[in-house]
Amino acid sequence: xxxxxxxxxxxxxxxxxxxxxxxxxxxxxxxxxxxxxxxxxxxxxxxxxxxxxxxxxxxxxxxxxxxxxxxxxxxxxxxxxxxxxxxxxxxxxxxxxxxxxxxxxxxxxxxxxxxxxxxxxxxxxxxxxxxxxxxxxxxxxxxxxxxxxxxxxxxxxxxxxxxxxxxxxxxxxxxxxxxxxxxxxxxxxxxxxxxxxxxxxxxxxxxxxxxxxxxxxxxxxxxxxxxxxxxxxxxxxxxxxxxxxxxxxxxxxxxxxxxxxxxxxxxxxxxxxxxxxxxxxxxxxxxxxxxxxxxxxxxxxxxxxxxxxxxxxxxxxxxxxxxxxxxxxxxxxxxxxxxxxxxx
Ligand SMILES: [Zn+2]
Numbered sequence: 574x575x576x577x578x579x580x581x582x583x584x585x586x587x588x589x590x591x592x593x594x595x596x597x598x599x600x601x602x603x604x605x606x607x608x609x610x611x612x613x614x615x616x617x618x619x620x621x622x623x624x625x626x627x628x629x630x631x632x633x634x635x636x637x638x639x640x641x642x643x644x645x646x647x648x649x650x651x652x653x654x655x656x657x658x659x660x661x662x663x664x665x666x667x668x669x670x671x672x673x674x675x676x677x678x679x680x681x682x683x684x685x686x687x688x689x690x691x692x693x694x695x696x697x698x699x700x701x702x703x704x705x706x707x708x709x710x711x712x713x714x715x716x717x718x719x720x721x722x723x724x725x726x727x728x729x730x731x732x733x734x735x736x737x738x739x740x741x742x743x744x745x746x747x748x749x750x751x752x753x754x755x756x757x758x759x760x761x762x763x764x765x766x767x768x769x770x771x772x773x774x775x776x777x778x779x780x781x782x783x784x785x786x787x788x789x790x791x792x793x794x795x796x797x798x799x800x801x802x803x804x805x806x807x808x809x810x811x812x813x814x815x816x817x818x819x820x821x822x823x824x825x826x827x828x829x830x831x832x833x834x835x836x837x838x839x840x841x842x843x844x845x846x847x848x849x850x851x852x853x854x855x856x857x858x859x860x861x862x863x864x865x866x867x868x869x870x871x872x873x874x875x876x877x878x879x880x881x882x883x884x885x886x887x888x889x890x891x892x893x894x895x896x897x898x899x900x901x902x903x904x905x906x907x908x909x910x911x912x913x914x915x916x917x
Contacts, residue, residue, distance in 0.1 A: 634689045636715060639698035641705045646698070651687075653740045654703075655679050655729075660713035660719050663887055665730035668894030671887070672737035674903040677913065678755050678885060679781075681745040682711055684916045685752040746904060746911040748778050749771035758880025759887050760790040762862040763832040765897055765907060766882030771850055771861075778908045779883050781834045784894025793888075795859050804872050808842060811855050817843025823867040836861040836882060850881075884908060 633650045640647050658679040659672055667675075680884060686692040687702045694702045705713040714722070716731075723730045746753045754776060756768065761784040769775030787793050799807070801819040808817050817825055829839040837849035849861035860878040867873075880886075885907035893903045901913050 575828035634687065636683060636687055636703065637694075637701045639695060639701035639704040640713070640715075641886075642715070642718070646701050651680070652738055652742060653684060654683065654713065657713040657715060657719075658711050658735055658738060659734050660731070661714040662707070665726070665733055665769055667724070667887070668889045669733065669737055670898065670900045670903060671891040672734060673741050673900035674885060674890050675757075675887070676741045677744050677746060677900065677904060678740045679711060680741070680743075680916070681747075681752050682755040684745050685754065686710065690752075690916065695909075741900065743915040744909055744913055745916045747914055748908075748911050752916070753778055753908060756881070756884035757887060759886065759909075760787050760792045760879040760880075760881055760888060761882050761886040762835060762878035763787055764862065764882075765886060766832060766834050766836060766861075766885065768883050770832045770834075770838065771881045772838070772882050778910050780909050782909070784886045784889035784907075784908060785889055786895075787878065787886065789892065790879070790888040792859060793877065795876050795879075797856065797858055797874045797876065798871055799856070800871050800876070802870075807856060811851075812843070812845050812847075815843040815845050817845075819870075822872060823865070824867060832861075834862075834882060837863060 575581045583755060620819055633652060635648050636651050636654045637646055637648050639645075655676055659675050662679065663672060663675045665672070683703060684690050684692070686694060688694050689702075692702065695701045695710050696708055697706075698704050703710040703713075705711075719731055720727045731884065748756070749878050755778065756772075763784060763816050765779075765784055767781055768776060768779035801822050805819045809815055825843050827841045829841050830837075832849075837852070839846055839848055840852060841847070842852075847855075849863075852858070855864070856874065857894045858874060859876040860880065862877040862882075862883065864875045865872060866875065878886075885904070890903045890907070893906065894900075898906075904913060905911065
């Protein structure tokens with residue numbers, strides 16, 4: 574070959590082929606790039622390394638999940654698991670930064686449970702790190718299920734969630750250097766709840782914080798109607814020694830105290846003191862922020878918010894993202910004093 578043909582080939586390789594490969598690599602990682610220092614305040618401690626997919630593909634820990642849909646243990650790379658969790662736990666229509674906050678919450682939950690990181694695994698399924706039951710560990714859906722749920726929106730929704738997971742790859746919330754105990758909920762009543770009001774113990778990062786924008790949720794206000802007889806029957810199924818009667822029901826029910834966030838702490842029903850949280854589960858209410866209305870032979874309970882109220886409100890997170898907040902700002906708002914850092 575003539576010398577100038579070799580030179581031409583060399584130029585083509587340097588100018589065209591190498592950059593093309595690099596661009597493809599970038600697109601795999603969701604367009605993350607260096608940020609200006611002014612933006613760093615709302616960003617995690619370290620930049621995500623956008624060039625290390627192959628390295629991480631090898632190093633990435635595997636999670637063992639008990640799948641309730643197929644009643645089997647599935648092993649998969651951690652980040653692949655997070656995609657299925659975000660798809661199951663938050664509407665894909667939510668803002669990207671809200672989905673990223675959800676991805677970090679999901680990863681924190683998983684890392685804390687995983688035996689590879691010293692966790693205890695799922696207490697119901699000892700052969701697994703986590704299970705796919707939302708009320709026990711966290712929900713997870715397969716790729717097939719995502720296709721079924723989303724139909725023609727599958728490609729766009731899936732891509733958005735993959736991007737949320739990729740752009741937070743490896744990041745978790747820590748407190749005193751350890752992954753936090755993760756709680757979140759759908760919709761608050763405008764304030765989050767102190768963990769000690771709902772669970773057996775308080776945690777320093779779960780205090781009461783304002784959570785604006787909740788009114789946009791269809792679950793914000795709901796009513797639950799019971800006949801007086803039904804109401805009494807349900808109560809006596811749990812408290813058989815109660816003297817509650819369907820006559821003059823309104824005079825037998827009184828809220829005794831509220832929590833700092835305005836939810837019912839305790840109420841007295843038919844002479845028995847009941848915790849707001851127990852009352853909520855007994856009647857299947859959306860939240861412990863409830864009010865009674867007595868109308869003749871029926872009682873109407875109006876709830877505000879959906880869920881226990883502890884930690885991040887998903888609707889509140891989406892609202893914050895709409896106001897231009899990053900996922901780090903969202904997480905640091907709902908989880909006080911946490912650091913966002915890569916798991917080790
Ligand atoms: Zn479980």
